[in-house]
Amino acid sequence: MKKRRGVNYLFCLIFIGACTAGGNQNGNIAPEEILTNYLAGDIIISVSDAYEMYDQDTSGVTLLDIRDQSLFSKSHELGAVHLPYNEMMHAKPQSFPNYKNQVFLVYSDQFTKAVDAFFVLKKKGLPNVKVIQGNFSEEAGMLVDISMDARYNYSDEFEKAKKRFEQKPVAPPPVVIPKRKVITQKKKVVEEEEGC
Amino acid sequence: MKVKYIFPFFVGAFMLVIGCQQKQDGQPKMNFYKSQAVNHQLIQPDLLAHQLINEEPDIFLLDIRAEEVFNDYALPNSTNIPLASWAEKKAELEMILRGQQKVILIDQNGTDARFASFFLKHSNMVKPFILDGGLDAWVETILMAQPSDEFLDDDQQEIFKFREAAAMYFAGMSKAIEPAIFTGPVAKKRVKVVPKKKKIINEEEEGC
Numbered sequence: 266m267k268k269r270r271g272v273n274y275l276f277c278l279i280f281i282g283a284c285t286a287g288g289n290q291n292g293n294i295a296p297e298e299i300l301t302n303y304l305a306g307d308i309i310i311s312v313s314d315a316y317e318m319y320d321q322d323t324s325g326v327t328l329l330d331i332r333d334q335s336l337f338s339k340s341h342e343l344g345a346v347h348l349p350y351n352e353m354m355h356a357k358p359q360s361f362p363n364y365k366n367q368v369f370l371v372y373s374d375q376f377t378k379a380v381d382a383f384f385v386l387k388k389k390g391l392p393n394v395k396v397i398q399g400n401f402s403e404e405a406g407m408l409v410d411i412s413m414d415a416r417y418n419y420s421d422e423f424e425k426a427k428k429r430f431e432q433k434p435v436a437p438p439p440v441v442i443p444k445r446k447v448i449t450q451k452k453k454v455v456e457e458e459e460g461c
Numbered sequence: 462m463k464v465k466y467i468f469p470f471f472v473g474a475f476m477l478v479i480g481c482q483q484k485q486d487g488q489p490k491m492n493f494y495k496s497q498a499v500n501h502q503l504i505q506p507d508l509l510a511h512q513l514i515n516e517e518p519d520i521f522l523l524d525i526r527a528e529e530v531f532n533d534y535a536l537p538n539s540t541n542i543p544l545a546s547w548a549e550k551k552a553e554l555e556m557i558l559r560g561q562q563k564v565i566l567i568d569q570n571g572t573d574a575r576f577a578s579f580f581l582k583h584s585n586m587v588k589p590f591i592l593d594g595g596l597d598a599w600v601e602t603i604l605m606a607q608p609s610d611e612f613l614d615d616d617q618q619e620i621f622k623f624r625e626a627a628a629m630y631f632a633g634m635s636k637a638i639e640p641a642i643f644t645g646p647v648a649k650k651r652v653k654v655v656p657k658k659k660k661i662i663n664e665e666e667e668g669c
Contacts, residue, residue, distance in 0.1 A: 419534035426632035
Protein backbone atom coordinates (compact mmCIF):
# COMPACT_ATOMS: atom_id res chain seq x y z
CA MET A 266 0.00 0.00 0.00
CA LYS A 267 2.79 2.39 0.95
CA LYS A 268 4.52 1.77 -2.35
CA ARG A 269 1.30 2.42 -4.19
CA ARG A 270 0.84 5.73 -2.35
CA GLY A 271 4.33 6.77 -3.25
CA VAL A 272 3.67 6.07 -6.89
CA ASN A 273 0.45 8.07 -6.74
CA TYR A 274 2.30 11.05 -5.26
CA LEU A 275 4.91 10.76 -7.95
CA PHE A 276 2.22 10.68 -10.60
CA CYS A 277 0.56 13.76 -9.10
CA LEU A 278 3.84 15.64 -9.07
CA ILE A 279 4.49 14.81 -12.71
CA PHE A 280 0.96 15.82 -13.61
CA ILE A 281 1.25 19.20 -11.84
CA GLY A 282 4.62 19.80 -13.48
CA ALA A 283 3.17 19.09 -16.88
CA CYS A 284 0.20 21.37 -16.33
CA THR A 285 2.39 24.21 -15.08
CA ALA A 286 4.68 23.96 -18.06
CA GLY A 287 1.84 23.72 -20.56
CA GLY A 288 -0.53 26.21 -19.00
CA ASN A 289 1.88 29.13 -18.90
CA GLN A 290 -0.10 31.69 -20.84
CA ASN A 291 2.78 34.07 -21.34
CA GLY A 292 5.28 31.42 -22.18
CA ASN A 293 6.27 33.14 -25.38
CA ILE A 294 6.34 36.63 -23.95
CA ALA A 295 9.60 37.79 -22.51
CA PRO A 296 9.08 41.47 -21.67
CA GLU A 297 12.77 42.09 -21.02
CA GLU A 298 13.75 40.51 -24.31
CA ILE A 299 11.19 42.57 -26.23
CA LEU A 300 12.34 45.76 -24.53
CA THR A 301 15.99 44.97 -25.21
CA ASN A 302 15.26 44.20 -28.85
CA TYR A 303 13.28 47.41 -29.20
CA LEU A 304 16.07 49.49 -27.69
CA ALA A 305 18.59 47.73 -29.93
CA GLY A 306 16.51 48.75 -32.96
CA ASP A 307 15.58 45.19 -33.91
CA ILE A 308 11.83 45.72 -33.89
CA ILE A 309 11.31 48.98 -35.74
CA ILE A 310 12.48 48.91 -39.35
CA SER A 311 12.67 51.79 -41.80
CA VAL A 312 10.59 51.75 -44.99
CA SER A 313 13.63 51.42 -47.25
CA ASP A 314 15.03 48.55 -45.19
CA ALA A 315 11.65 46.84 -45.24
CA TYR A 316 11.44 47.05 -49.04
CA GLU A 317 14.97 45.75 -49.32
CA MET A 318 14.28 42.86 -46.97
CA TYR A 319 11.10 41.96 -48.85
CA ASP A 320 12.77 42.14 -52.26
CA GLN A 321 15.66 39.93 -51.13
CA ASP A 322 13.48 37.19 -49.67
CA THR A 323 9.89 37.42 -50.87
CA SER A 324 9.00 33.93 -49.70
CA GLY A 325 10.47 34.39 -46.21
CA VAL A 326 9.06 37.84 -45.56
CA THR A 327 5.37 38.73 -45.25
CA LEU A 328 4.11 42.28 -45.51
CA LEU A 329 1.14 42.52 -43.18
CA ASP A 330 -1.42 45.25 -43.81
CA ILE A 331 -3.61 45.79 -40.74
CA ARG A 332 -5.85 48.58 -42.07
CA ASP A 333 -9.59 48.19 -42.57
CA GLN A 334 -10.99 46.32 -45.56
CA SER A 335 -12.16 49.49 -47.32
CA LEU A 336 -8.70 51.07 -47.18
CA PHE A 337 -6.95 47.87 -48.17
CA SER A 338 -9.17 47.38 -51.21
CA LYS A 339 -8.40 50.90 -52.41
CA SER A 340 -4.65 50.43 -52.39
CA HIS A 341 -1.98 48.46 -50.64
CA GLU A 342 1.60 47.31 -50.97
CA LEU A 343 2.11 44.74 -53.70
CA GLY A 344 2.08 41.26 -52.20
CA ALA A 345 0.83 42.41 -48.81
CA VAL A 346 -1.34 40.07 -46.76
CA HIS A 347 -4.42 41.66 -45.23
CA LEU A 348 -5.24 41.10 -41.57
CA PRO A 349 -7.34 43.93 -40.08
CA TYR A 350 -6.40 44.89 -36.56
CA ASN A 351 -9.88 44.14 -35.23
CA GLU A 352 -9.83 40.63 -36.65
CA MET A 353 -6.31 40.00 -35.49
CA MET A 354 -7.60 39.17 -32.01
CA HIS A 355 -9.35 36.08 -33.33
CA ALA A 356 -6.82 34.96 -35.91
CA LYS A 357 -4.77 31.85 -35.43
CA PRO A 358 -1.05 31.85 -36.13
CA GLN A 359 -1.47 28.54 -37.94
CA SER A 360 -3.40 30.42 -40.65
CA PHE A 361 -0.06 31.82 -41.78
CA PRO A 362 1.90 29.22 -43.72
CA ASN A 363 5.26 28.47 -42.16
CA TYR A 364 4.71 31.22 -39.58
CA LYS A 365 7.59 30.14 -37.36
CA ASN A 366 10.15 30.89 -40.02
CA GLN A 367 8.44 33.90 -41.56
CA VAL A 368 9.39 37.49 -40.83
CA PHE A 369 6.27 39.63 -40.56
CA LEU A 370 6.61 43.30 -41.44
CA VAL A 371 3.56 45.13 -40.11
CA TYR A 372 2.29 48.42 -41.46
CA SER A 373 -0.78 50.60 -41.13
CA ASP A 374 -1.95 54.13 -41.85
CA GLN A 375 -0.95 55.04 -38.30
CA PHE A 376 2.36 53.93 -36.95
CA THR A 377 1.12 53.50 -33.37
CA LYS A 378 -1.57 51.08 -34.61
CA ALA A 379 1.13 48.95 -36.18
CA VAL A 380 3.03 49.02 -32.88
CA ASP A 381 -0.11 47.82 -31.07
CA ALA A 382 -0.46 45.06 -33.66
CA PHE A 383 3.09 44.01 -32.90
CA PHE A 384 2.14 43.20 -29.31
CA VAL A 385 -0.92 41.24 -30.40
CA LEU A 386 1.09 39.18 -32.86
CA LYS A 387 3.77 38.50 -30.27
CA LYS A 388 1.10 37.29 -27.88
CA LYS A 389 -0.19 35.07 -30.67
CA GLY A 390 3.18 33.43 -30.77
CA LEU A 391 4.62 34.78 -34.00
CA PRO A 392 8.35 34.83 -33.32
CA ASN A 393 9.61 37.27 -35.94
CA VAL A 394 7.59 40.46 -36.12
CA LYS A 395 8.86 43.89 -37.06
CA VAL A 396 7.06 47.21 -37.40
CA ILE A 397 7.64 49.38 -40.42
CA GLN A 398 8.45 52.93 -39.40
CA GLY A 399 6.06 54.54 -41.82
CA ASN A 400 2.44 55.22 -42.60
CA PHE A 401 0.69 53.96 -45.69
CA SER A 402 -0.36 57.00 -47.68
CA GLU A 403 -3.48 56.61 -49.79
CA GLU A 404 -2.46 59.52 -51.99
CA ALA A 405 0.99 58.18 -52.69
CA GLY A 406 -0.20 54.57 -52.74
CA MET A 407 2.85 53.50 -50.81
CA LEU A 408 4.55 53.59 -47.44
CA VAL A 409 5.90 56.95 -46.39
CA ASP A 410 8.69 57.27 -43.83
CA ILE A 411 7.92 58.97 -40.55
CA SER A 412 10.34 60.54 -38.15
CA MET A 413 10.73 59.31 -34.61
CA ASP A 414 12.18 62.64 -33.50
CA ALA A 415 10.14 65.11 -31.53
CA ARG A 416 7.95 67.30 -33.73
CA TYR A 417 8.57 70.39 -31.61
CA ASN A 418 11.28 71.90 -29.53
CA TYR A 419 9.42 71.66 -26.24
CA SER A 420 11.41 74.24 -24.34
CA ASP A 421 10.95 76.73 -27.19
CA GLU A 422 7.22 76.15 -27.25
CA PHE A 423 7.13 76.51 -23.48
CA GLU A 424 8.92 79.86 -23.70
CA LYS A 425 6.60 80.99 -26.49
CA ALA A 426 3.57 80.16 -24.39
CA LYS A 427 5.10 81.99 -21.45
CA LYS A 428 5.69 85.10 -23.55
CA ARG A 429 2.23 84.91 -25.05
CA PHE A 430 0.62 85.16 -21.65
CA GLU A 431 3.07 87.78 -20.42
CA GLN A 432 2.30 90.07 -23.35
CA LYS A 433 -1.40 89.52 -23.37
CA PRO A 434 -2.43 88.72 -19.85
CA VAL A 435 -5.77 87.07 -19.80
CA ALA A 436 -8.27 89.16 -17.86
CA PRO A 437 -9.25 87.61 -14.56
CA PRO A 438 -12.82 86.44 -14.37
CA PRO A 439 -15.17 89.35 -13.45
CA VAL A 440 -16.10 89.58 -9.81
CA VAL A 441 -19.85 89.22 -9.49
CA ILE A 442 -21.18 91.60 -6.87
CA PRO A 443 -24.68 91.05 -5.51
CA LYS A 444 -27.15 93.60 -6.87
CA ARG A 445 -28.31 94.87 -3.49
CA LYS A 446 -24.91 96.13 -2.50
CA VAL A 447 -24.42 97.98 -5.77
CA ILE A 448 -27.71 99.81 -5.43
CA THR A 449 -27.09 100.93 -1.84
CA GLN A 450 -23.59 102.11 -2.63
CA LYS A 451 -24.77 104.24 -5.56
CA LYS A 452 -27.59 105.74 -3.56
CA LYS A 453 -25.22 106.71 -0.78
CA VAL A 454 -22.84 108.38 -3.21
CA VAL A 455 -25.68 110.35 -4.81
CA GLU A 456 -26.99 111.52 -1.43
CA GLU A 457 -23.55 112.69 -0.37
CA GLU A 458 -23.09 114.64 -3.60
CA GLU A 459 -26.44 116.34 -3.17
CA GLY A 460 -25.49 117.21 0.35
CA CYS A 461 -22.39 119.03 -0.83
CA MET B 462 3.09 -4.98 -9.70
CA LYS B 463 5.75 -3.17 -11.72
CA VAL B 464 3.58 -3.17 -14.80
CA LYS B 465 0.95 -1.19 -12.87
CA TYR B 466 3.39 1.65 -12.19
CA ILE B 467 4.61 1.93 -15.74
CA PHE B 468 1.31 3.24 -17.13
CA PRO B 469 0.89 6.31 -14.87
CA PHE B 470 4.57 7.08 -15.25
CA PHE B 471 4.28 7.19 -19.03
CA VAL B 472 1.09 9.26 -18.90
CA GLY B 473 2.81 11.83 -16.67
CA ALA B 474 5.93 11.89 -18.82
CA PHE B 475 3.82 12.30 -21.95
CA MET B 476 1.99 15.31 -20.48
CA LEU B 477 5.28 16.84 -19.38
CA VAL B 478 6.64 16.57 -22.90
CA ILE B 479 3.50 18.15 -24.36
CA GLY B 480 3.67 20.94 -21.82
CA CYS B 481 7.27 21.73 -22.65
CA GLN B 482 6.51 21.72 -26.35
CA GLN B 483 3.69 24.19 -25.86
CA LYS B 484 6.03 26.48 -23.99
CA GLN B 485 8.58 26.33 -26.77
CA ASP B 486 6.05 26.92 -29.52
CA GLY B 487 4.54 29.82 -27.67
CA GLN B 488 1.00 28.72 -28.32
CA PRO B 489 -0.64 28.49 -24.94
CA LYS B 490 -4.09 26.98 -25.28
CA MET B 491 -5.65 28.43 -22.18
CA ASN B 492 -7.35 31.79 -22.63
CA PHE B 493 -6.00 31.97 -26.11
CA TYR B 494 -8.52 34.53 -27.29
CA LYS B 495 -9.10 36.38 -24.05
CA SER B 496 -5.52 37.47 -23.59
CA GLN B 497 -4.93 38.77 -27.09
CA ALA B 498 -5.96 42.40 -26.81
CA VAL B 499 -3.18 44.84 -26.01
CA ASN B 500 -5.41 47.19 -24.00
CA HIS B 501 -3.03 50.05 -23.51
CA GLN B 502 -4.60 52.55 -21.18
CA LEU B 503 -4.39 55.93 -22.87
CA ILE B 504 -4.96 59.29 -21.26
CA GLN B 505 -5.67 62.35 -23.39
CA PRO B 506 -3.64 65.56 -22.83
CA ASP B 507 -6.80 67.47 -21.87
CA LEU B 508 -7.71 65.01 -19.16
CA LEU B 509 -4.16 64.90 -17.83
CA ALA B 510 -4.05 68.71 -17.72
CA HIS B 511 -7.35 68.74 -15.85
CA GLN B 512 -6.09 66.21 -13.32
CA LEU B 513 -2.79 68.03 -12.80
CA ILE B 514 -4.47 71.41 -12.35
CA ASN B 515 -6.84 69.94 -9.81
CA GLU B 516 -3.89 68.28 -8.10
CA GLU B 517 -5.55 64.90 -8.10
CA PRO B 518 -3.77 62.60 -5.71
CA ASP B 519 -1.99 59.37 -6.55
CA ILE B 520 -0.72 60.51 -9.94
CA PHE B 521 2.86 59.56 -10.65
CA LEU B 522 4.27 61.09 -13.82
CA LEU B 523 7.03 58.89 -15.15
CA ASP B 524 9.04 60.49 -17.92
CA ILE B 525 10.91 57.79 -19.82
CA ARG B 526 12.90 60.01 -22.18
CA ALA B 527 16.65 60.46 -22.02
CA GLU B 528 17.96 62.63 -19.23
CA GLU B 529 19.22 65.39 -21.56
CA VAL B 530 15.85 66.00 -23.18
CA PHE B 531 14.12 65.68 -19.82
CA ASN B 532 16.30 68.46 -18.44
CA ASP B 533 15.32 70.59 -21.43
CA TYR B 534 11.60 70.38 -20.76
CA ALA B 535 9.40 68.22 -18.56
CA LEU B 536 5.95 68.26 -17.07
CA PRO B 537 5.74 69.60 -13.52
CA ASN B 538 6.46 67.06 -10.80
CA SER B 539 7.51 64.36 -13.22
CA THR B 540 10.22 61.84 -12.44
CA ASN B 541 12.75 60.73 -15.00
CA ILE B 542 13.73 57.11 -15.45
CA PRO B 543 15.06 56.71 -19.00
CA LEU B 544 13.69 53.66 -20.79
CA ALA B 545 17.19 52.67 -21.90
CA SER B 546 18.11 51.80 -18.32
CA TRP B 547 15.00 49.79 -17.45
CA ALA B 548 16.26 46.32 -18.25
CA GLU B 549 19.40 46.79 -16.15
CA LYS B 550 17.75 48.49 -13.20
CA LYS B 551 14.57 46.48 -12.97
CA ALA B 552 14.75 46.05 -9.19
CA GLU B 553 15.16 49.76 -8.58
CA LEU B 554 12.34 50.54 -10.97
CA GLU B 555 10.12 48.09 -9.15
CA MET B 556 10.95 49.74 -5.85
CA ILE B 557 10.08 53.20 -7.15
CA LEU B 558 6.81 52.09 -8.68
CA ARG B 559 5.73 50.00 -5.71
CA GLY B 560 2.55 51.38 -4.21
CA GLN B 561 1.97 53.91 -6.96
CA GLN B 562 -1.71 54.08 -7.75
CA LYS B 563 -1.73 55.76 -11.11
CA VAL B 564 1.45 55.77 -13.16
CA ILE B 565 1.38 57.87 -16.32
CA LEU B 566 4.12 57.22 -18.84
CA ILE B 567 5.41 60.20 -20.76
CA ASP B 568 7.57 60.05 -23.86
CA GLN B 569 7.74 62.13 -27.00
CA ASN B 570 5.20 60.45 -29.27
CA GLY B 571 3.73 57.41 -27.53
CA THR B 572 5.86 54.69 -29.12
CA ASP B 573 8.43 54.24 -26.36
CA ALA B 574 5.64 54.41 -23.80
CA ARG B 575 3.87 51.47 -25.45
CA PHE B 576 6.92 49.26 -25.04
CA ALA B 577 7.41 50.56 -21.51
CA SER B 578 3.76 49.83 -20.67
CA PHE B 579 4.06 46.31 -22.08
CA PHE B 580 7.19 45.75 -20.00
CA LEU B 581 5.60 46.99 -16.78
CA LYS B 582 2.41 45.00 -17.27
CA HIS B 583 4.10 41.74 -18.14
CA SER B 584 6.64 42.13 -15.36
CA ASN B 585 3.66 42.38 -13.00
CA MET B 586 4.68 45.78 -11.66
CA VAL B 587 1.85 48.18 -12.53
CA LYS B 588 -0.72 48.77 -15.22
CA PRO B 589 0.30 52.22 -16.34
CA PHE B 590 -1.42 54.87 -18.42
CA ILE B 591 0.18 56.33 -21.52
CA LEU B 592 -0.03 60.02 -22.39
CA ASP B 593 -1.71 59.64 -25.78
CA GLY B 594 0.58 61.07 -28.43
CA GLY B 595 3.27 61.88 -25.86
CA LEU B 596 4.69 65.34 -25.33
CA ASP B 597 4.18 66.13 -29.02
CA ALA B 598 0.44 65.93 -28.44
CA TRP B 599 0.75 67.73 -25.11
CA VAL B 600 2.53 70.70 -26.65
CA GLU B 601 0.17 70.75 -29.62
CA THR B 602 -2.98 70.54 -27.50
CA ILE B 603 -2.13 72.54 -24.41
CA LEU B 604 0.86 74.84 -24.86
CA MET B 605 0.04 75.78 -28.46
CA ALA B 606 -3.70 76.24 -27.91
CA GLN B 607 -4.71 78.92 -30.39
CA PRO B 608 -8.10 80.39 -31.25
CA SER B 609 -9.52 78.77 -34.34
CA ASP B 610 -10.82 80.77 -37.30
CA GLU B 611 -13.53 78.24 -37.86
CA PHE B 612 -16.91 78.52 -36.21
CA LEU B 613 -16.83 76.82 -32.85
CA ASP B 614 -19.90 75.41 -31.20
CA ASP B 615 -20.41 75.72 -27.44
CA ASP B 616 -18.59 72.51 -26.60
CA GLN B 617 -15.60 73.41 -28.75
CA GLN B 618 -15.49 76.88 -27.23
CA GLU B 619 -15.46 75.40 -23.77
CA ILE B 620 -12.64 73.05 -24.72
CA PHE B 621 -10.66 75.92 -26.20
CA LYS B 622 -11.20 78.09 -23.11
CA PHE B 623 -10.03 75.24 -20.93
CA ARG B 624 -6.94 74.68 -23.06
CA GLU B 625 -6.05 78.36 -22.99
CA ALA B 626 -6.44 78.45 -19.21
CA ALA B 627 -4.39 75.27 -18.92
CA ALA B 628 -1.68 76.73 -21.14
CA MET B 629 -1.57 79.83 -18.92
CA TYR B 630 -1.36 77.62 -15.84
CA PHE B 631 1.45 75.44 -17.15
CA ALA B 632 3.34 78.26 -18.86
CA GLY B 633 3.30 80.16 -15.59
CA MET B 634 4.95 77.32 -13.77
CA SER B 635 8.65 76.87 -13.63
CA LYS B 636 10.02 73.64 -14.97
CA ALA B 637 9.74 71.60 -11.84
CA ILE B 638 12.11 68.73 -12.28
CA GLU B 639 12.99 66.13 -9.76
CA PRO B 640 16.75 66.34 -9.49
CA ALA B 641 17.71 62.81 -8.56
CA ILE B 642 17.21 59.67 -10.55
CA PHE B 643 16.66 56.32 -8.84
CA THR B 644 16.62 57.75 -5.37
CA GLY B 645 13.28 56.26 -4.49
CA PRO B 646 9.89 57.94 -4.34
CA VAL B 647 10.21 61.68 -4.01
CA ALA B 648 7.64 63.91 -2.39
CA LYS B 649 5.76 65.92 -4.94
CA LYS B 650 5.98 69.68 -4.91
CA ARG B 651 2.65 71.37 -4.72
CA VAL B 652 2.07 74.73 -6.28
CA LYS B 653 0.23 77.12 -4.03
CA VAL B 654 -2.28 79.29 -5.83
CA VAL B 655 -2.51 82.63 -4.05
CA PRO B 656 -5.84 84.36 -4.68
CA LYS B 657 -5.63 87.97 -5.75
CA LYS B 658 -7.02 90.58 -3.38
CA LYS B 659 -10.23 92.13 -4.57
CA LYS B 660 -10.41 95.89 -4.92
CA ILE B 661 -13.78 97.01 -3.53
CA ILE B 662 -13.31 100.63 -2.49
CA ASN B 663 -12.30 101.99 -5.91
CA GLU B 664 -15.75 103.18 -6.95
CA GLU B 665 -16.36 105.05 -3.72
CA GLU B 666 -13.01 106.83 -3.95
CA GLU B 667 -13.75 107.94 -7.50
CA GLY B 668 -17.11 109.35 -6.34
CA CYS B 669 -15.49 111.79 -3.91
